[in-house]
Structure formats: structure tokens, C-alpha cells
Amino acid sequence: MSSVFRASTRLRSVARLPAARALSTTASLRASEKPYFPDEPTAPSMSGAFPGPKNKAAAAKLDEVFDVRSLNMLTDYYSSVGNYIADLDGNKLLDVYAQIASIPVGYNNPHLKEVAASPEMTSALINRPALGNFPSSDWADILKTGLLRAAPKGLNQVFTAMAGSDANETAYKAAFMYYRQLQRGGPEVEFTEEELLSTMNNQGPGSPQLSILSFKSAFHGRLFGSLSTTRSKAIHKLDIPAFDWPQAPFPQLKYPLEEHVQENAAEEQRCLAEVERLIKEWHNPVAAVMVEPIQSEGGDNHASPAFFQGLRDITKRTKVLFIVDEVQTGVGATGKFWAHDHWNLSSPPDMVTFSKKAQAAGYYFGNPALRPNKPYRQFNTWMGDPARALIFRGIIDEIDRLNLVENTRNTGDYLYGGLSTLAEKYPQHFQNLRGKNQGTFIAWDTPKRDELIAKAKSFGVNIGGSGPSAVRLRPMLVFQKHHADILLEKIEQIIQAL
Template identity: 70%
Template sequence: METCYSIYAQIASIPVGYSNPSLLLAATSPEMASSLINRPALGNFPSHDWAEILETGILRVAPKGLNQVFTGTTGSDANELAYKAAFMWKRQQERGGASADFTTEEMSSAMNNQSPGSPALSILSFKSGFHGRLFGSLSTTRSKPIHKLDIPSFNWPQAPFPMLKYPLEAHHSENAAEEARCLAATEEIITTWPLPPAAIVVEPVQSEGGDNHASPAFFQGLRDLTRKHNILMIVDEVQTGVGATGQFWAHDHWNLSHPPDMVTFSKKAQAAGYYYGDAALRPNKPYRQFNTWMGDPARAILFRAIVEEIERLDLVRNTAAVGAYLYEGLQGLQRRFPREIENLRGQGQGLFIAWDSPRRDEVLKLLKTVGVNCGGSGERAVRLRPMLVFQRHHADMFLEALEKVIRS
């Protein structure tokens, strides 16, 4: 058996390496044991240290401009909580503010799953996007039929996501036109869809859907559209967040004029939820946004340890540096084997690198025979999702293994 390592990392969800000693310390602390065996119903009875656990962990890495968090349990759950917040915000505006009471008609129609209580609103997502597999989140997921077949969906709209040509430097004007086309189509849907969107949801890099990137200008364009039409922008950082792209949050690459309204997280955080910055997104009455557990203190304690480990080892800088090194190595392979590595992408995006392969599934299988567990996304992409502790010598090992597979 040769070296066997994972650049898939439990579907991009292991942050700082298996059996990390700092995480082990957190996992074996009395605080952890208590949080496991005395799990509180956080909405009603938060433990005395819950605010501190949040402030020193989850909130310490809150995206710029967002200083509040609502905790959940998984990425799908985080997105659905954000969607619910968006719908409540939108209806509250239409109703005339936080102090306006629900009408009798709203209350009785909601109990029958009818409007106006169950509003005729939607969430706009993008073609090839993936946002989870619960009923609401699945209605925004557009990755593959196998994810959606036989499951009832809301009649929510999808806008096209830019399909960029690579290498980027050779297709500048074509790609700009493609992004402009997608923005125009997005605006068309926002203004005409029979169920008006309360929010758009977008991934910084479409991950399950094939590692599709877009430029900061595209995302700024989306931010402008949402502000123009008074709807919210939810950035789904379930897969991109927590350091993978060479920034703690992938949307930090965009330098938006205004921060997103909400940012969702899960996977590498090992906790889940959504950040927001506007007090108007805080439910105006108790029990509107609520469930029994509302997250998991055990996972929040672990996220705090993950954050500390990322800072201690300067891992965001590491993913940027090793990502650049790995990308360069892949560019070298691409020059030598242009038919095997097409549309190499993710430059400047840390370790969030992918390319298309004409024989993707075979390549993934062969990589396993030389000790590398690697994943795919979309129809033909090979996606790299190493842990944040991935180093130059790991990149060298991977490049060597990949060359061996390509030559075979």
C-alpha cells in the first residue's frame, strides 16, 4: 500500500485533519461531556455559557458586516432557516413593519397552507446550484436529477449561472458578456416570476454542480440587483466557507459594496447556521423562528476549537499559499496533458481547485489505486477539497499520483 490520503475530506467537511490533538482536547473536555449528555433546548433554556461559546467561536469569525447568528444543525437546515428569515422579513415589510399584527385572514389561511398566510413568494437560485435536500432547500437545488426526482417541489425559479471559458485571460470579453447575460436574466425573473422572490441564494463557487466560478463583478451585480429590487442576498458558504478558498469566507474575495444579508455555513464548521447583520431579520415575535434544539452546543464547542486551530496554524494563509503552489503544478500538468486536464479553475481561490476530465470517473477510480481518495462534481469535474492543513509536500505527492494516473 502506498501513501493513502484524502483530498475529499468527508465531502469537504473535515477542517484541520483527522484526530487533530487540539480538537481532541476540546472533545474530551468536561464542557463537551456536559453539552452532550445535557443537551439544552437552546431557544428556551440556553446553558449559562451559551452566549460565551458563540462569542468566542462562531461569532468571532462572523463575516464582515454580519454580527448575529442563528444556529442550526446541517447545511440544508441552515439554508432553510435563512429562507424562512427572508420570507418573514419580506412579509413584515409588506405588512407595514415589525409592530403590524397578523390579520385574522393570515392566521386562518396559514393553517390551511393557503395565501396570504402561506405567502406566494419564492427563493431564486441558480442553475447547477446545490443548497441541500430538504423540501425547501431542494426546491433551490439544481445540480442533478437524481437529487430531485420524485420529490415534490415549490414552483421556485432558477436563473442561469455563468459558464465561463478557460483560461480566463484568453476569454475576457466573452466571459464578461456571459455574466451580463446571466445578470439580465436574473433581473427578468425577479421582476416577472409569478411567485416573487424574497431572496436569491448563491454559492461563491457552485460545488456539487461542477465547480463553476464567477467573477467578483458578477456577484457585485447580484448584490446591486437585490438592493435595487428590495430582496435579500443569501450567500451559501456551506462548502466554500471556513478557509478553503484562501479567505475565511469565499465572498471576502468579492469586496462587495454592501455585505450579503445572510451567509450560511456548515461542513468544515462542524456546526451550522446563518449569519446576518440587520436587526430587521431578527424575528419580531417569539417562536416564529424556533425548534427544539436550535443547533448543538457540542458542535459549537468544536467549531470554537477549529477556529482556534486555524488561527494558531495560520491556516487561511496556508490554503492561499499551498493552493497557489498546487494550481501552478496543475497548470504544468495541463500544458503537458491538455486533453486530460481541461478548464482548470480556481486560481487565487486557495485549495478550491477543479478541472474537467473527459474520463472523470475512471480517473477518480485510478486515483484510489494509487492511494488518493478524490471526488467529482457535476458531470465531468474532478474537484479538490483537501483539508486546511494540506501542505506543499502533500501537493507534490498528489501531483505525482495524478501524473501516474494520467499516463496510465
């Protein structure tokens, strides 16, 4: 995060801050803790069976035109508030899944409502620009006071995209262009006639057989390039042609970490050695290494800062780029604004991709040579959506105003403590509890995972899974200790009902 962002502490109206009424109705609310959403329910409320009759009827109607087999619930967003998601039957659930980890500052956040009503937003919605050709006259200002205010240390440029998948793919494209430019001898060296002709036939040397190295269990999206680096589940990949790109093993750490220090360090060294071997030996040369700080769809797999420092060092030594996919980990959830802030790298990643909680998407970079050597090489009609960039700016404002990264760090520590206690009490339901000192980015394995997640809804908790057996917690940044108390109580009830 840039110092500009750290320095800015725009104080706004605190009218939304704690109301005595709200304090008195929340039994578990600590005196020191002010609720961000005074109008939030004080607890989940469920009326009858879940899903209820209105939900079922609406799902049948939607099914006529839109695939509903992945449907969780038809949502009444008008009645959702803060950490609580409402459905058509009047149920209100504590939401610790948050639209697959993508809602940061609460449903119907009052500041975002103001942003939505602003003249800038109206114009961005109804006069959508082709950003590469006709950006609005305030686009530089929107970037500097928004996306770039939150830019990772050392990265002061951005290429904007639409979602995580194309953010990752455009980063890959930048990496391939950079790699070939180095091979050619610099940005001023022209393409050969052979390159110009062969690329029109999808053949080398114009369309070279280069690769991106990713990790086993990784998830980087589902378009053709990103899916070639995704190794989460077969169902994500089956029947789709893929590039012949290498995958390295991701460390499989043993828990509790403090009891497996040597073993885990050796495991990370083994994986690093394999990364280096693949970079040196893979038949399609590796242009970049792509990694998530925490493998978030693949099962909440963590590695230590030493592992990521090792990756940074290997990529420097072998002259390939180091891209960090912060699509799910970014924007505060791990108790730092960017998860890679935990690592103390010797030099910043070459590119950092973002989406989800940012509500906008793209990749950050610092080295000017990562701008391709000619215009229109990295280009498309919209190149992102200024409406979503304005929302991201509003989110950063809220994070700043309410110190939400700090809140997430503190709430996460508190929640992790509570889960540790539950894990001791119910060891058969809690394996490999992980995410200590990682904000609320917490997970554990449990044999009856799918049943637990399904049952949670009828207990008034919306919760998600990752990988084959993990429960993943992805609360918003406005998740507080009194919410953690409710969540811990509910988890115990759910477990007892399994």
C-alpha cells in the same frame, strides 16, 4: 471575519510542531515548511487490492441495516492522521476529499482531542439543551469566542442549525418573514384574521406563494425547501414535490480566463440581466436570491467578483435579500476565511449560511430586523448542537494558531501551478482548470472523470468529483506543499494508467 478574530493570536504549546525526524523522512519537504502532523505518513501506502477483504466483509455486514450503495470505504478513523485516511485493510490514502469537503484541521487533530475531553464538551453531550429555551449559562461566551469570532464582516448575529440544508431553509424562512413584514408595513403590524386562518390550510395569504431565486446547477441541500433551490442533478430531485421557484442561468465561463475576458464579462451580464428580469416578472414574488460563491456540487462553476457585486446591487435595488451559501466554500478553503471576502461588496450579504468545515451550522446576519417580529417564529427543539459549536471553536483556534488560511492560499497557488504544468503536458485530461487564486478550491474537467476517481484510490489518493465531468480538489486546511507534491505525482501516474 471580525476584527476580534484577526486580533487574537493565542499562542499555545508548539510541541506538535516540526520534529527533525519527520523532516528527514520527507524527501520533498521544503526547509521552510514545518509539517503540522509530524506523525503523518510521508506517503500513501496501499497493501494489495482496493477495496481489500476486510473492507468488503465489513460492508456486507453494514448492508444488512444501512444502505451501502454510496459507500467509498469503511474507515479506520483511529489510524487516520492529518491528511491521511486509513481503512480496515491497513491502506493509508492521501485524502483530498476530506468527508465531502468537511474536515478542516486533519484527522485526530490533537487540539480537537483536548476540546473533546473538556468539561464543556461532556456537559454539551450529556445535557443537551433546547437552545432557544434553556441555553447553558456559557452559551453567549461560546458563541462570542467561537462562531461569532469567525463571523463575516458586518454580520454579528447567528441562528444556529444542524447541517447545511436546514441552515439554508431557516435562512429562507427568515427571508420570507422579512419580505412579508416589509409588505405589511413593519414589525408592529399584526397578522390579519384571514392570514391566521388561511395558513392553517397551507393557503395564502397566510402561507403566501413567495419564492427563492437560485441558479442553474446550484446545490443548496435536499430537504423540501432547499431541494427546490437545488438544480444540480435530476437524481437529487426526482419524485420529490417542489415549489414553483425560479432559476437564473449561472455564468458559464470560458478558460483560461485571461483569454476570454470580454466574452466572460458579457456572459455574466447576460446572467445578471436574467436575474433582474426574473425578480421583476416571476409569478411567485422573489423574497431572496441564493447563491454559492463557487457552485461546488454542480461542477465547480466560478464567477467573477464583478458578477457577485452585480447581484448585490440588483438585490439592493429590487429590495430582495441576498443570501450567500458558504456551506462548502466557507472556513478557509478558498484562501480567504469566507469565499465572499474575495468580492469587495458594496455592502455585506444579508445572510451567510455555513456548515461542513465549521462542523456546526447556521446562518449569520447583521440586520436586527431579520429577527422575526415575534418569538417562536424561528424556533425548534435543539436549534443546533453545542457539542459541534465547541468543535467549531477548536477549529477556529487551530486556524488562528497555525495561520491555516494563509497556508491554504499559499499551498493552493503552488498546487495550481503544478496542475497548470500537468495540463499543458496532458491537455486531453485537463480542460478548464479553475480555481486560480482560490486557495486549494481547484477543479478541472476530464473526459474519464469517473474512472480517474475510482482508480485514484488504488494509487493511494482519495479524491472526489462534482457536476458531470469535474475532478474537485477539497483538501483540508492542513494540506501543505509537500502534500501537493505527492498529489501532483499521483495524478500524473493515474492519468498515465487511464
